[in-house]
Amino acid sequence: MKKILTSLLLVFIAFSLEARELRIGLFYESNPSRVSVDYNIGRFTFFSEKQTYQTLSNKSDKIVFIAEGDKVTAYFNNKTIGTHVWFRLENNSELNSLRWSDGKITRPYLGSFVVYAIKGKLKVVNEISIDKYVEGVIKGEAGYGYELEYYKVQAVISRTYALHHQKHKKEGFDLCDHTHCQVYKGINDRENIAQAVQETSEEVLVDSSLNYINTLFHSNCGGNTVTTDFVWSKKLPCMESVKDTFCLNSRQAKWKKTLSKNSWIAFLSQYTGKPASYFSGKKLDFEQVERKQYYSVGNHKVRLVDIRKKYKLKSTYFSVYEIGNQIVLIGRGYGHGVGLCQEGGIVMSKTHSYKEILYYYYQDVSIMSISKVEYYRLF
Ligand SMILES: [Zn+2]
Numbered sequence: 001m002k003k004i005l006t007s008l009l010l011v012f013i014a015f016s017l018e019a020r021e022l023r024i025g026l027f028y029e030s031n032p033s034r035v036s037v038d039y040n041i042g043r044f045t046f047f048s049e050k051q052t053y054q055t056l057s058n059k060s061d062k063i064v065f066i067a068e069g070d071k072v073t074a075y076f077n078n079k080t081i082g083t084h085v086w087f088r089l090e091n092n093s094e095l096n097s098l099r100w101s102d103g104k105i106t107r108p109y110l111g112s113f114v115v116y117a118i119k120g121k122l123k124v125v126n127e128i129s130i131d132k133y134v135e136g137v138i139k140g141e142a143g144y145g146y147e148l149e150y151y152k153v154q155a156v157i158s159r160t161y162a163l164h165h166q167k168h169k170k171e172g173f174d175l176c177d178h179t180h181c182q183v184y185k186g187i188n189d190r191e192n193i194a195q196a197v198q199e200t201s202e203e204v205l206v207d208s209s210l211n212y213i214n215t216l217f218h219s220n221c222g223g224n225t226v227t228t229d230f231v232w233s234k235k236l237p238c239m240e241s242v243k244d245t246f247c248l249n250s251r252q253a254k255w256k257k258t259l260s261k262n263s264w265i266a267f268l269s270q271y272t273g274k275p276a277s278y279f280s281g282k283k284l285d286f287e288q289v290e291r292k293q294y295y296s297v298g299n300h301k302v303r304l305v306d307i308r309k310k311y312k313l314k315s316t317y318f319s320v321y322e323i324g325n326q327i328v329l330i331g332r333g334y335g336h337g338v339g340l341c342q343e344g345g346i347v348m349s350k351t352h353s354y355k356e357i358l359y360y361y362y363q364d365v366s367i368m369s370i371s372k373v374e375y376y377r378l379f
């Protein structure tokens with residue numbers, strides 16, 4: 001195993017990426033032991049750590065990879081090629097693409113590829129320029145039909161996120177293609193997404209120490225974003241609580257949920273360690289005009305995030321009304337409420353620039369090109 005890891009490390013050093021390239025682990029969720037790749041556009045050189053094979057250049061060309069422990073067996077047009085530590089498909093031009101499939105999902109991807117195996121599962125790593133990757137992420141995560149300025153917001157956020165979160169270094173890549181990192185679905189075919197990425201090319205959000213910030217975002221803040229300590233334990237900089245009137249009439253602005261009073265009291269009893277009888281006669285109503293961190297009942301405090309988790313609520317921004325045997329929750333917004341409010345940003349993008357939107361939801365940050373960040377970091 002150690003030998004194999006060393007060999008993998010060597011392949012990564014040998015083909016060290018050009019600046020602004022990322023390594024994305026594909027098929028993270030399905031974690032397949034067999035994948036296939038078909039010709040799509042342009043030529044690809046095909047080789048392993050031992051030798052170079054034929055170039056993948058005909059419409060009918062197909063390679064199947066199967067994991068065998070920590071090695072991979074490849075079949076080129078149904079003919080066995082051999083079992084090796086890694087195989088590589090290198091594009092002869094940036095416009096070239098291949099069609100990859102795990103048997104369930106088939107998608108075309110730009111860039112070059114390395115295939116290796118860890119414990120009987122294949123790793124397909126897509127080496128791609130950061131901007132082409134960002135296009136694929138926006139296509140996968142932001143949806144269609146928005147203003148160009150909104151796609152620019154998403155481009156800067158996603159590019160920054162990719163440099164801030166690199167959680168898979170030990171497996172041999174930077175990010176995976178799943179919600180665990182950012183959903184990445186290969187080639188983008190939408191012109192306005194491509195334009196937004198191009199017009200913000202290289203731009204990222206950094207804090208005053210030139211760190212790429214943790215660009216958190218959520219669906220709808222309900223009119224008030226929160227600081228990270230309301231949701232998790234630590235307070236992160238650059239994400240202060242802001243008032244947001246832009247999202248108040250959007251799709252996820254309001255919600256309502258009715259629960260039985262028995263269930264509510266059982267939860268409070270379990271949470272506080274007090275018997276259920278303690279809560280009879282206690283005022284269960286709770287008003288949340290401005291965002292709060294705790295629900296209070298008697299002398300007890302319950303973290304709103306814990307209530308949200310228990311009842312799978314859309315947000316922690318809700319008021320509580322006791323009506324007969326029922327508890328009615330009247331809520332606002334959807335998501336954790338930290339950082340960019342997407343629905344607010346969508347409305348804002350009709351009248352504001354992407355920079356105004358980013359500076360509204362993130363504080364004490366600068367929008368800067370990656371080259372500039374790297375240059376300033378030298379001093
Ligand atoms: Zn991941």
Ligand SMILES: [Zn+2]
Binds near residue numbers: 223246341343
């Ligand atoms: Zn909002």
